[in-house]
Amino acid sequence: MTDATLADLCIFAAAEAFRGNGEIIATGVGPIPRLGASLAKLTHSPELMMTDGEAYLVEQPVPLGPRGYDDRKKAGYLPFSRFFDSAVWTGRRHAMVTPTQIDRFGQINLSRLGGTHLHPKTQMLGVRGFPGNTIYHPNSFFFPQHSPRVFVPGEVDMISGVGYNPARRVPGGNFSGVALRRVITNLCVIDFGGRDHAMRVISLHPGITFDTVQAATGFALERLDHLPETAVPGADDLAVIAAMDPHGIRAGVFKDNPPARPAA
Amino acid sequence: MGPRMGLAKGDGRGAGGTGVTITAGTLDKRMSARDIVAQLSDGMTLGIGGWGPRRKPMALVREILRSDLKDLTVVAYGGADVGMLCAAGKVRKLVFAFVSLDAIPLEPWFRKSREAGAIDVLELDEGMFQWGLKAAAFGLPFLPTRVGLGTDLAELGGLRTVTSPYDDGETLIAMPALKLDAALIHVNRSDWRGNVQLLGADSYYDEWFARAADRTYVSCEELVDRIEDHYPDDAQAQAFERCFVSGVVEIPCGAHPGSMPPVYGWDSKAFRAYAEAARDPGDWAAVKDRFVGADEADYLKSFGGKEAVAALPLPIF
Numbered sequence: 001m002t003d004a005t006l007a008d009l010c011i012f013a014a015a016e017a018f019r020g021n022g023e024i025i026a027t028g029v030g031p032i033p034r035l036g037a038s039l040a041k042l043t044h045s046p047e048l049m050m051t052d053g054e055a056y057l058v059e060q061p062v063p064l065g066p067r068g069y070d071d072r073k074k075a076g077y078l079p080f081s082r083f084f085d086s087a088v089w090t091g092r093r094h095a096m097v098t099p100t101q102i103d104r105f106g107q108i109n110l111s112r113l114g115g116t117h118l119h120p121k122t123q124m125l126g127v128r129g130f131p132g133n134t135i136y137h138p139n140s141f142f143f144p145q146h147s148p149r150v151f152v153p154g155e156v157d158m159i160s161g162v163g164y165n166p167a168r169r170v171p172g173g174n175f176s177g178v179a180l181r182r183v184i185t186n187l188c189v190i191d192f193g194g195r196d197h198a199m200r201v202i203s204l205h206p207g208i209t210f211d212t213v214q215a216a217t218g219f220a221l222e223r224l225d226h227l228p229e230t231a232v233p234g235a236d237d238l239a240v241i242a243a244m245d246p247h248g249i250r251a252g253v254f255k256d257n258p259p260a261r262p263a264a
Numbered sequence: 265m266g267p268r269m270g271l272a273k274g275d276g277r278g279a280g281g282t283g284v285t286i287t288a289g290t291l292d293k294r295m296s297a298r299d300i301v302a303q304l305s306d307g308m309t310l311g312i313g314g315w316g317p318r319r320k321p322m323a324l325v326r327e328i329l330r331s332d333l334k335d336l337t338v339v340a341y342g343g344a345d346v347g348m349l350c351a352a353g354k355v356r357k358l359v360f361a362f363v364s365l366d367a368i369p370l371e372p373w374f375r376k377s378r379e380a381g382a383i384d385v386l387e388l389d390e391g392m393f394q395w396g397l398k399a400a401a402f403g404l405p406f407l408p409t410r411v412g413l414g415t416d417l418a419e420l421g422g423l424r425t426v427t428s429p430y431d432d433g434e435t436l437i438a439m440p441a442l443k444l445d446a447a448l449i450h451v452n453r454s455d456w457r458g459n460v461q462l463l464g465a466d467s468y469y470d471e472w473f474a475r476a477a478d479r480t481y482v483s484c485e486e487l488v489d490r491i492e493d494h495y496p497d498d499a500q501a502q503a504f505e506r507c508f509v510s511g512v513v514e515i516p517c518g519a520h521p522g523s524m525p526p527v528y529g530w531d532s533k534a535f536r537a538y539a540e541a542a543r544d545p546g547d548w549a550a551v552k553d554r555f556v557g558a559d560e561a562d563y564l565k566s567f568g569g570k571e572a573v574a575a576l577p578l579p580i581f
Binding site for chain 2: 052053054055056066067069079080081084088089111112115117118119120121122123124125126127128129130131132134135136158159160161162163165168169170171172173174175177178
């Protein structure tokens with residue numbers, strides 16, 4: 001019996017995405033991905049490399065939220081320019097992020113919604129480093145609200161990250177670095193192990209059915225024939241997660257911070 | 265009047281406006297912020313150093329906002345610099361990979377401008393942006409990269425491909441040089457000759473803005489006469505060389521409301537007020553005075569002065 005929350009379960013699943021990745025930079029953007037990367041490094045994958053979120057490499061992952069500026073212990077140096085040179089363009093990185101949209105090809109968007117390029121209906125961040133990240137190193141995604149507005153039909157409004165869409169493969173281009181690994185949501189865990197890298201549900205969170213997931217997705221999903229339940233973290237993992245989130249920021253990720261296993 | 269590019273005497277100020285005085289062996293590139301903006305002209309391509317809300321030359325941006333300068337092509341890893349210039353209608357075209365205030369992820373005035381269809385854009389990946397600056401610095405027409413393939417960037421930006429002439433025959437994006445007419449950069453220290461020092465954990469791509477520009481103007485937290493007499497132990501913090509610096513001006517707190525590590529963090533309260541002001545009707549003309557001020561002294565005073573800025577804590581990520 002544990003008192004794991006849905007947030008803890010997603011963190012645990014995120015950590016699995018970083019298992020056995022080798023000596024690469026693990027980047028988790030946002031509380032769940034970041035705690036997932038930290039949990040992986042502090043448990044099964046100590047070889048992972050990580051930054052303090054600014055410019056220094058750390059061997060002790062930094063906890064979330066307010067802390068002393070100099071609390072982190074610097075083990076190395078990776079400012080932005082070296083980040084691109086050493087981590088992105090050598091493929092030595094795995095990032096887990098939360099775009100605004102994703103489509104059936106794994107193409108993602110965080111730039112703009114609707115309208116046209118010169119007159120968008122909603123301007124968001126811009127493509128940031130996603131075009132480079134997705135053609136050079138592995139990527140995973142976390143979505144706190146699995147819905148057809150996120151998992152969109154057709155293609156995303158602006159392709160900010162490379163996916164597996166054959167129509168977007170430029171002849172002669174080298175796409176060998178494209179590696180989409182896991183999608184973790186409030187409902188399930190997905191990989192790209194379907195036909196032609198189609199998205200495939202590989203586990204369902206406790207109490208969730210495949211039909212629920214499919215109904216929340218704007219395109220047809222593949223699935224494992226026998227879908228396991230997403231693993232719930234045990235006491236040791238929960239202790240690590242709690243230590244890395246001393247202010248309980250993860251409790252704000254999902255509305256009402258539900259338990260991992262819904263009350264019967 | 266331009267910077268005094270000759271060898272200056274005594275206090276380094278050449279007599280009159282002739283520009284060159286030779287006596288004591290000190291290249292003197294000191295200028296006022298107003299002089300710097302007077303060197304810029306309508307229609308220029310202007311690079312702005314820093315990253316999002318970090319180490320931005322905001323005082324020089326404010327000086328532009330007090331001027332009649334217009335029709336700029338702005339090249340930046342954007343923060344409030346881009347937001348304010350867009351809000352004020354100074355931007356004809358923006359070259360960007362993102363515009364963000366970090367803690368306020370979506371830059372509100374940039375959004376308004378984009379959602380009104382008010383500016384032309386070239387949207388790039390953060391890394392290929394750097395490639396464009398490097399190509400410009402080295403006088404190359406482009407640098408090849410895989411970045412952009414398989415996304416919408418190439419088609420939307422008119423980016424063309426090249427084929428490797430070697431046996432691999434790989435198709436690559438030819439990232440065009442981002443040649444800058446001028447660049448503005450805020451540094452921690454400089455001397456009169458433009459020997460800069462960038463402290464703090466990260467200098468981002470400031471050095472490539474400097475090298476990609478015909479002329480780079482630097483504002484600094486602290487100006488000294490000869491840096492070797494004051495901070496010789498920090499020479500490794502010279503991110504770019506003085507041959508790339510055309511003018512320098514001392515403006516303490518010159519990155520406010522953004523951060524200037526390790527001296528001060530960003531001003532969350534000021535950023536919140538700035539974001540609030542963008543809400544409907546969000547008329548820049550009506551709120552401009554609050555965020556630009558009549559001059560820097562007036563501006564700083566309204567945010568509590570140097571002491572208040574110095575007390576702003578560094579952000580924790």
